[in-house]
Amino acid sequence: xxxxxxxxxxxxxxxxxxxxxxxxxxxxxxxxxxxxxxxxxxxxxxxxxxxxxxxxxxxxxxxxxxxxxxxxxxxxxxxxxxxxxxxxxxxxxxxxxxxxxxxxxxxxxxxxxxxxxxxxxxxxxxxxxxxxxxxxxxxxxxxxxxxxxxxxxxxxxxxxxxxxxxx
Amino acid sequence: xxxxxxxxxxxxxxxxxxxxxxxxxxxxxxxxxxxxxxxxxxxxxxxxxxxxxxxxxxxxxxxxxxxxxxxxxxxxxxxxxxxxxxxxxxxxxxxxxxxxxxxxxxxxxxxxxxxxxxxxxxxxxxxxxxxxxxxxxxxxxxxxxxxxxxxxxxxxxxxxxxxxxxxxxxxxxxxxxxxxxxxxxxxxxxxxxxxxxxxxxxxxxxxxxxxxxxxxxxxxxxxxxxxxxxxxxxxxxxxxxxxxxxxxxxxxxxxxxxxxxxxxxxxxxxxxxxxxxxxxxxxxxxxxxxxxxxxxxxxxxxxxxxxxxxxxxxxxxxxxxxxxxxxxxxxxxxxxxxxxxxxxxxxxxxxxxxxxxxxxxxxxxxxxxxxxxxxxxxxxxxxxxxxxxxxxxxxxxxxxxxxxxxxxxxxxxxxxxxxxxxxxxxxxxxxxxxxxxxxxxxxxxx
Numbered sequence: 001x002x003x004x005x006x007x008x009x010x011x012x013x014x015x016x017x018x019x020x021x022x023x024x025x026x027x028x029x030x031x032x033x034x035x036x037x038x039x040x041x042x043x044x045x046x047x048x049x050x051x052x053x054x055x056x057x058x059x060x061x062x063x064x065x066x067x068x069x070x071x072x073x074x075x076x077x078x079x080x081x082x083x084x085x086x087x088x089x090x091x092x093x094x095x096x097x098x099x100x101x102x103x104x105x106x107x108x109x110x111x112x113x114x115x116x117x118x119x120x121x122x123x124x125x126x127x128x129x130x131x132x133x134x135x136x137x138x139x140x141x142x143x144x145x146x147x148x149x150x151x152x153x154x155x156x157x158x159x160x161x162x163x164x165x166x167x
Numbered sequence: 168x169x170x171x172x173x174x175x176x177x178x179x180x181x182x183x184x185x186x187x188x189x190x191x192x193x194x195x196x197x198x199x200x201x202x203x204x205x206x207x208x209x210x211x212x213x214x215x216x217x218x219x220x221x222x223x224x225x226x227x228x229x230x231x232x233x234x235x236x237x238x239x240x241x242x243x244x245x246x247x248x249x250x251x252x253x254x255x256x257x258x259x260x261x262x263x264x265x266x267x268x269x270x271x272x273x274x275x276x277x278x279x280x281x282x283x284x285x286x287x288x289x290x291x292x293x294x295x296x297x298x299x300x301x302x303x304x305x306x307x308x309x310x311x312x313x314x315x316x317x318x319x320x321x322x323x324x325x326x327x328x329x330x331x332x333x334x335x336x337x338x339x340x341x342x343x344x345x346x347x348x349x350x351x352x353x354x355x356x357x358x359x360x361x362x363x364x365x366x367x368x369x370x371x372x373x374x375x376x377x378x379x380x381x382x383x384x385x386x387x388x389x390x391x392x393x394x395x396x397x398x399x400x401x402x403x404x405x406x407x408x409x410x411x412x413x414x415x416x417x418x419x420x421x422x423x424x425x426x427x428x429x430x431x432x433x434x435x436x437x438x439x440x441x442x443x444x445x446x447x448x449x450x451x452x453x454x455x456x457x458x459x460x461x462x463x464x465x466x467x468x469x470x471x472x473x474x475x476x477x478x479x480x481x482x483x484x485x486x487x488x489x490x491x492x493x494x495x496x497x498x499x500x501x502x503x504x505x506x507x508x509x510x511x512x513x514x515x516x517x518x519x520x521x522x523x524x525x526x527x528x529x530x531x532x533x534x535x536x537x538x539x540x541x542x543x544x545x546x547x548x549x550x551x552x553x554x555x556x557x558x559x560x561x562x563x564x565x566x567x568x569x570x571x572x573x574x575x576x577x578x579x580x581x582x583x584x585x586x587x588x589x590x591x592x593x594x595x596x597x598x599x600x601x602x603x604x605x606x607x608x609x610x611x612x613x
Binding site for chain 1: 228229230233551552556557558559560562563564565566581582583590593594595596600601602603
């Protein structure tokens with residue numbers, strides 16, 4: 001399994017979207033090729049642990065190959081469990097944010113607040129903006145970029161599971 | 168593996184720099200490297216007058232192999248459509264494409280949009296009945312009539328304000344001329360459903376669904392052709408040329424006076440839109456004359472270009488800015504408009520360029536010196552996920568596609584702004600407010 005294979009698998013588990021959405025067979029947009037290097041570089045630099053990205057992906061691979069097979073839900077819960085380090089869990093949550101928003105999140109330090117601070121984010125590119133899964137969850141389109149045809153606003157959107165690929 | 172890791176890091180650096188700088192335009196180094204790989208096997212099929220009717224599929228499901236399948240489909244279509252025709256518009260099977268240079272081609276027997284959408288919604292003449300040119304031109308209805316000086320000025324001007332469309336001026340200060348045509352399948356659908364008039368469209372009250380091609384029957388085809396008037400510096404022996412009425416349409420822009428002149432024009436751009444089973448977003452092929460314009464970032468190594476002046480590239484005075492339309496007012500009667508200075512923004516993909524060389528060699532082998540070897544496929548846009556109900560564009564590949572003679576001023580890589588055949592035509596509608604099936608032609612109904 002390559003790093004990309006594990007990255008795709010982990011992304012499917014953590015986002016709840018089907019592999020057909022995260023990694024289509026014919027992937028002209030290929031947003032994963034933009035996300036993987038950003039995620040790898042940012043996680044390594046922000047955690048101060050260059051091995052952390054590979055450790056996370058290896059951890060995912062081990063869980064995905066476990067016998068008897070775990071469900072995606074079970075794998076996701078283990079990846080985000082308290083048994084993992086805070087940096088490990090944060091990196092997984094950043095991956096979720098990246099896929100949903102097409103943006104890199106930075107949690108600001110704010111000692112003494114219950115939330116731990118606000119989350120700032122930076123959109124990677126126009127392609128990542130339009131590829132954000134949040135639009136699919138809303139059964140809508142990004143502002144300024146609609147792939148629907150004329151008159152779509154007069155029709156109900158297609159079912160949510162068509163957008164998530166989980167039908 | 169080591170090289171891959173280097174690429175990943177290089178890609179990451181580019182992306183992070185863009186994000187930190189607050190910019191959102193990033194081209195992945197990884198994608199660019201991947202796109203440059205080339206694997207082209209020889210084309211075995213002979214030159215044929217048969218228009219391909221069904222979805223191309225060579226047996227491999229990958230973006231690269233399918234792109235090649237669609238590019239071959241495009242070349243087959245281009246060759247068949249430009250085959251010499253008999254007087255009924257059927258391909259003359261007794262000759263090949265490079266022969267009979269003065270004979271009209273198959274597609275030149277198709278219906279031009281002016282012959283379909285008539286004033287007051289009048290029923291157009293039947294398929295085999297010629298439509299007379301404007302009285303200003305004369306009475307020979309067999310001559311092509313080129314009346315447009317913008318791609319679809321009445322449509323794009325009204326519905327797509329962000330697009331900086333405008334006339335394209337050749338090196339002699341002459342406006343490029345355009346025509347839009349449909350094949351009989353498409354024409355019959357319009358006629359049979361009364362879609363040539365507003366009243367007919369209102370009565371139809373449904374989405375248009377033009378017929379698909381099947382395994383054996385050619386489906387709907389629409390074409391756009393761009394022509395330049397042959398003049399000083401042009402070698403007519405390098406173009407497919409025809410005599411046409413070049414008509415200045417007084418309705419196109421304010422201040423334009425009606426005029427008409429019979430002139431020799433050379434083909435410089437050619438769009439083919441084809442609807443085949445499995446591709447409801449249509450297949451979009453676009454060709455150009457090889458001397459239209461150089462590609463940005465590459466050597467301008469041709470001695471003469473149709474829309475590019477070496478003198479201007481060297482800092483000459485009185486030159487137009489690159490890829491900018493001329494200032495208004497636009498009037499094709501003005502033969503001294505400053506020439507356009509055009510560059511191709513997105514290079515032709517390596518695999519497509521290699522396929523072009525193969526077809527150009529086949530054409531040369533069939534008829535040495537043929538003008539058809541002077542045309543090249545820019546690319547073919549096709550839907551990678553044609554049945555995706557959440558994305559009616561079907562996720563086109565390539566994402567962007569522009570012909571320097573037909574989408575001159577909207578080249579680039581910005582979604583909803585830069586040229587994408589499917590993305591743009593997905594917005595097309597009829598006068599009844601219903602979808603028009605990827606054609607803006609039906610908006611012309613009166």
